[in-house]
Amino acid sequence: MLDTVKAPVGPIDKGLAAGKLGLLPSTVIGLASTAPLFSLAATLGFIVMATGAQAPAALICAFIPMCLTAFAYKELNTAVPDSGTAFTWGAKAFGPKTGWMAGWGVLAAGIIIMASQTEIASKYLLMLLGTDLHENKILVTAFGAVIILVMTWISYRNVESGAWTQYVLMAIQYIAIILFCIGLFFAIKEAPALGLEFSWQWFNPFATDNPAGFIQAILLGIFIYWGWDTCLALAEETKNPRRTPGLAALLSTTILLITYIGISVLTMMYAGTGDTGRGLSNPDIAEDVFYDLRVDALGEWGWILILAVAVSALSTCQTTILPTARGTLSMGVYKALPKRFAVVNKQFQTPTYSTIFTGSASLIFYVGMTIISYNILQDTIESTSLAVAMYYAITSFACIWFFRKNLFDTVRNFFMRFLLPLVGGIMMSIVFVLSCIFMLDPEYGETTIWGLSGTFVMGVGALVLGVVVMYIWSRFPGSREYFDGESLNEDTPVLVPEP
Numbered sequence: 001m002l003d004t005v006k007a008p009v010g011p012i013d014k015g016l017a018a019g020k021l022g023l024l025p026s027t028v029i030g031l032a033s034t035a036p037l038f039s040l041a042a043t044l045g046f047i048v049m050a051t052g053a054q055a056p057a058a059l060i061c062a063f064i065p066m067c068l069t070a071f072a073y074k075e076l077n078t079a080v081p082d083s084g085t086a087f088t089w090g091a092k093a094f095g096p097k098t099g100w101m102a103g104w105g106v107l108a109a110g111i112i113i114m115a116s117q118t119e120i121a122s123k124y125l126l127m128l129l130g131t132d133l134h135e136n137k138i139l140v141t142a143f144g145a146v147i148i149l150v151m152t153w154i155s156y157r158n159v160e161s162g163a164w165t166q167y168v169l170m171a172i173q174y175i176a177i178i179l180f181c182i183g184l185f186f187a188i189k190e191a192p193a194l195g196l197e198f199s200w201q202w203f204n205p206f207a208t209d210n211p212a213g214f215i216q217a218i219l220l221g222i223f224i225y226w227g228w229d230t231c232l233a234l235a236e237e238t239k240n241p242r243r244t245p246g247l248a249a250l251l252s253t254t255i256l257l258i259t260y261i262g263i264s265v266l267t268m269m270y271a272g273t274g275d276t277g278r279g280l281s282n283p284d285i286a287e288d289v290f291y292d293l294r295v296d297a298l299g300e301w302g303w304i305l306i307l308a309v310a311v312s313a314l315s316t317c318q319t320t321i322l323p324t325a326r327g328t329l330s331m332g333v334y335k336a337l338p339k340r341f342a343v344v345n346k347q348f349q350t351p352t353y354s355t356i357f358t359g360s361a362s363l364i365f366y367v368g369m370t371i372i373s374y375n376i377l378q379d380t381i382e383s384t385s386l387a388v389a390m391y392y393a394i395t396s397f398a399c400i401w402f403f404r405k406n407l408f409d410t411v412r413n414f415f416m417r418f419l420l421p422l423v424g425g426i427m428m429s430i431v432f433v434l435s436c437i438f439m440l441d442p443e444y445g446e447t448t449i450w451g452l453s454g455t456f457v458m459g460v461g462a463l464v465l466g467v468v469v470m471y472i473w474s475r476f477p478g479s480r481e482y483f484d485g486e487s488l489n490e491d492t493p494v495l496v497p498e499p
Contacts, residue, residue: 113384380455
């Protein structure tokens with residue numbers, strides 16, 4: 001039997017391993033959660049198709065709401081360094097129901113994204129064997145299931161094992177990124193006529209001749225930054241819980257911006273924005289533009305890029321489990337979920353049931369959706385943008401309301417706790433609305449359900465399901481303390497050990 005202890009509710013810690021992570025591992029985990037190499041490989045082609053040479057400008061514009069949201073996270077974490085993050089802060093600011101839905105957004109997005117990254121990791125690892133094994137759906141799914149089990153075990157074992165795993169995976173990923181960029185640099189010199197000559201106009205959002213396409217490119221770009229908030233969910237296991245996670249979030253988003261801009265510029269200079277051949281707007285290569293450029297940049301070492309994309313997906317598989325499990329742990333501690341979610345392993349000091357639940361739910365969702373329809377799986381993955389935009393917006397506005405009593409006491413408070421979170425929250429709300437509008441188009445995505453795009457139906461359906469689950473749980477006696485505002489409210493003590 002598992003050696004476990006129930007984490008009680010009160011002004012004490014939840015039983016997690018305090019003081020294990022410093023700034024470097026926190027930043028690495030924040031980076032790994034975004035799967036930077038795969039994220040850009042899978043979206044750059046579509047961004048260029050939408051806005052052409054203004055792709056770098058779109059990536060910068062997409063970074064802005066994420067950065068502003070990161071400031072809100074940082075400020076809230078300074079006051080309330082709780083593993084529940086959006087759930088805890090939303091509940092403290094706006095009450096139990098808003099907090100619960102923010103927590104649901106984190107849970108739903110985590111489980112669905114796990115399926116996406118598992119599929120990619122499995123396919124690319126099999127591709128390394130140099131055969132057509134990656135085209136065997138049953139084998140890819142079975143191997144993907146094994147990956148989920150392994151990553152769940154690593155996450156359950158202890159948070160330090162996960163951090164060391166990420167060191168190795170992130171090192172492989174960035175070595176490949178650097179080699180790819182160097183290879184492209186020399187390839188540009190050998191074939192300058194193939195691509196585009198560098199222009200500062202690429203960074204000018206007002207230079208676009210297709211505003212609608214530029215907005216669509218921004219929406220595509222926003223969610224390749226998603227995942228940095230993982231380091232905030234590990235606040236209670238960080239050496240300086242009130243400072244380090246917030247700084248790690250800002251560092252990881254900044255590093256991502258530099259990475260994305262650097263790679264996109266070099267890729268455009270080499271391949272151009274055409275819709276044939278190596279051109280980045282070619283729909284035949286849009287799903288992974290780097291795959292078609294691997295030999296051009298690295299020659300016979302092109303397999304390194306395949307390995308790095310697999311590693312990129314693998315790393316985010318593991319880091320996605322961490323915040324999702326800690327979010328449900330926090331919900332269990334405050335009785336927003338059944339008390340079994342609050343169980344922590346005494347030996348490893350990691351969430352027991354929450355980690356196993358997250359891994360199992362991801363496994364069932366991945367295998368189940370693959371059996372039903374691969375196209376529906378793809379649309380469901382893309383629909384997570386609604387859940388992500390929702391809980392990011394809630395967090396941004398929660399920052400303003402939580403600190404409302406001293407917003408104008410200092411210039412710093414005005415900017416960091418009011419203006420920047422306000423703009424970030426408004427932008428995330430606009431992203432949510434615009435995403436819904438785009439997704440309403442029956443041609444959006446791979447499937448059509450009830451005359452609407454499958455992406456819209458699955459995205460809105462996931463949020464509606466959250467409302468239903470919340471209502472059902474609120475009927476149980478064990479939930480009364482939470483929904484009556486007793487176990488978690490604005491004055492609830494912070495359940496985190498001080499350094």
